[in-house]
Amino acid sequence: MAVIEVRHLRYFRAVAEDLHFGRAAERLRIAQPALSRQIQNLERELGVVLLARTQRSVALTPAGALFLERTQRILDELIKCVADARRVQAGEYGHLTVGFIHSSTYGLLPAILERFRHLYPEVELELHEMTVADQIGALPRRQIDVGLLRPPVGDPEIKVQTILEERFLLAVPSKHALAAERVISLQRLARESFILFSRQQSPLFHSRILSMCERVGFVPHVVQHATQIHTIVGLVGAGMGIALVPETASNLRISSVNFLEIAESPQPVEIALAWRMDKETPALRSFRQVATLVAQKMKMT
Amino acid sequence: MAVIEVRHLRYFRAVAEDLHFGRAAERLRIAQPALSRQIQNLERELGVVLLARTQRSVALTPAGALFLERTQRILDELIKCVADARRVQAGEYGHLTVGFIHSSTYGLLPAILERFRHLYPEVELELHEMTVADQIGALPRRQIDVGLLRPPVGDPEIKVQTILEERFLLAVPSKHALAAERVISLQRLARESFILFSRQQSPLFHSRILSMCERVGFVPHVVQHATQIHTIVGLVGAGMGIALVPETASNLRISSVNFLEIAESPQPVEIALAWRMDKETPALRSFRQVATLVAQKMKMT
DNA sequence: CCGATTGATGCTGGAGCGGTATGGCCGTGA
DNA sequence: TCACGGCCATACCGCTCCAGCATCAATCGG
Numbered sequence: 001m002a003v004i005e006v007r008h009l010r011y012f013r014a015v016a017e018d019l020h021f022g023r024a025a026e027r028l029r030i031a032q033p034a035l036s037r038q039i040q041n042l043e044r045e046l047g048v049v050l051l052a053r054t055q056r057s058v059a060l061t062p063a064g065a066l067f068l069e070r071t072q073r074i075l076d077e078l079i080k081c082v083a084d085a086r087r088v089q090a091g092e093y094g095h096l097t098v099g100f101i102h103s104s105t106y107g108l109l110p111a112i113l114e115r116f117r118h119l120y121p122e123v124e125l126e127l128h129e130m131t132v133a134d135q136i137g138a139l140p141r142r143q144i145d146v147g148l149l150r151p152p153v154g155d156p157e158i159k160v161q162t163i164l165e166e167r168f169l170l171a172v173p174s175k176h177a178l179a180a181e182r183v184i185s186l187q188r189l190a191r192e193s194f195i196l197f198s199r200q201q202s203p204l205f206h207s208r209i210l211s212m213c214e215r216v217g218f219v220p221h222v223v224q225h226a227t228q229i230h231t232i233v234g235l236v237g238a239g240m241g242i243a244l245v246p247e248t249a250s251n252l253r254i255s256s257v258n259f260l261e262i263a264e265s266p267q268p269v270e271i272a273l274a275w276r277m278d279k280e281t282p283a284l285r286s287f288r289q290v291a292t293l294v295a296q297k298m299k300m301t
Numbered sequence: 302m303a304v305i306e307v308r309h310l311r312y313f314r315a316v317a318e319d320l321h322f323g324r325a326a327e328r329l330r331i332a333q334p335a336l337s338r339q340i341q342n343l344e345r346e347l348g349v350v351l352l353a354r355t356q357r358s359v360a361l362t363p364a365g366a367l368f369l370e371r372t373q374r375i376l377d378e379l380i381k382c383v384a385d386a387r388r389v390q391a392g393e394y395g396h397l398t399v400g401f402i403h404s405s406t407y408g409l410l411p412a413i414l415e416r417f418r419h420l421y422p423e424v425e426l427e428l429h430e431m432t433v434a435d436q437i438g439a440l441p442r443r444q445i446d447v448g449l450l451r452p453p454v455g456d457p458e459i460k461v462q463t464i465l466e467e468r469f470l471l472a473v474p475s476k477h478a479l480a481a482e483r484v485i486s487l488q489r490l491a492r493e494s495f496i497l498f499s500r501q502q503s504p505l506f507h508s509r510i511l512s513m514c515e516r517v518g519f520v521p522h523v524v525q526h527a528t529q530i531h532t533i534v535g536l537v538g539a540g541m542g543i544a545l546v547p548e549t550a551s552n553l554r555i556s557s558v559n560f561l562e563i564a565e566s567p568q569p570v571e572i573a574l575a576w577r578m579d580k581e582t583p584a585l586r587s588f589r590q591v592a593t594l595v596a597q598k599m600k601m602t
Numbered sequence: 603c604c605g606a607t608t609g610a611t612g613c614t615g616g617a618g619c620g621g622t623a624t625g626g627c628c629g630t631g632a
Numbered sequence: 633t634c635a636c637g638g639c640c641a642t643a644c645c646g647c648t649c650c651a652g653c654a655t656c657a658a659t660c661g662g
Contacts (some may be wrong), residue, residue, distance in 0.1 A: 607659085
């Protein structure tokens, strides 16, 4: 025998617990002579007498008592280690670093997190609010494992999966003349004061809104630029003007703002998951699955 | 394959560290195909893919990374567990509860402890000062593993080994008429005031001293009884009288007391180790060995 | 003193571990 | 583009060693 094996530990533990070779062998479902010999081999390999045996009784030596205690711990750890490895593979255990855009915090992200933490309580999530550009940079550098962002991404190494499409809504102050309507045509907004996403910080929304207006024949009269949805909705609520915002904004539930549908139903904006193709870990798979399902359910309502 | 063995862990660790089957096999001194198969068996048994292998490269999966970390810990623990078991057997590691009589604290016990702690720093010693009678009671009840006491013991289950013999000396105040002598005959003490060990607490010394005096034909004139050597020597130093004490007392180094040898060189008193026959543990063996050696060295000086 | 109990030993068969030879796939360099 | 080399997997084989069976040896109880 070259080295000590798990078999020796299991056998020794059985004998040490029963202090009886015959019964221990029975529990182990082997014959008693086999057990005797394995214990002898173990002791020979260790150079240590673990069990003081007379013909009638078996007792632990001090070295045996120590060895039993340690052995027990090692076997327990081995079992736990196997179980945990299986759970990692099943995506139930592990670690995931998630990047997300600010606007997802109004509804989508909390919904995903709640569901995910319920289903996979032992996957540790590390959350980082980041712009889309930062996420696209952070993914290849492995600073995040998955990003919740607005496409396009445009890196062939990064996989993108759209999980949610949002229409644009018109946000108007409650006291505004249009606030009573449910649906409105963009054409009627030509003379309104607009609060608009800034070109630098939110280029996607900026260009989308401009081209929407252009298509119906006017250039919006912009009284204020802002970057984040909640800022813009806040300004609308303060009566500063109207704004076109993705429907996520209605989750903000600001009482002084009404949200109207747009008759032309312009092209929606998307929210997507993005991740490195190569490192599709089990925890990531779990996260994608949950995010997809949660987004689908949100679409329904 | 029924269960995972240490072999699998060692092999997996090697591959996971090298990320190369060929080199890992070389390190393990086995052929590469054997290694490949053992890893396959391990993965099949676990139901988990630990290594992502393409034709050109090997990488750890998340489950593999976890498994490597745990595996490493388990293997380390196994090595430590084997080493510690060997050290327990060698008496270099463990625990020992020692009972000792008060008088041993003047010289013998500290000398033994110093030597023992130097040679066996990882044997934890638990020390209890106890009378001889208490020790004899505590040994079978396993409250102490070994006792440092004065024989006789008289229990066939308890082994006794004398390690030191002490002569009796005469303690006299420095200002006493006899203080200038080096050796003195007991006969000259017939009219002196004695401080004597109490019959209840120190029956051995009490009876020994009385029989010593009886042998030369007088009954000592006792002015005070006391139990512990240092009390008696203290009273001698205060000029209260003279006393017969075991030579251990001279370790007290009280300046106002002189110690004289006794011409009749009466029967010495012994200090012995006592322990249960059945539980002769390695740590106990180490302790006995050290105690014997230290006592022998004390005899020389 | 005999039978029962219990751990150890001798012998045998077979599973499985490791070795050699080889295949298959992919990247590299001329 | 083709040939070569690197690397992991597969096929096959021999041998080690584990487990089982039968039996022995020692000890205890009656």
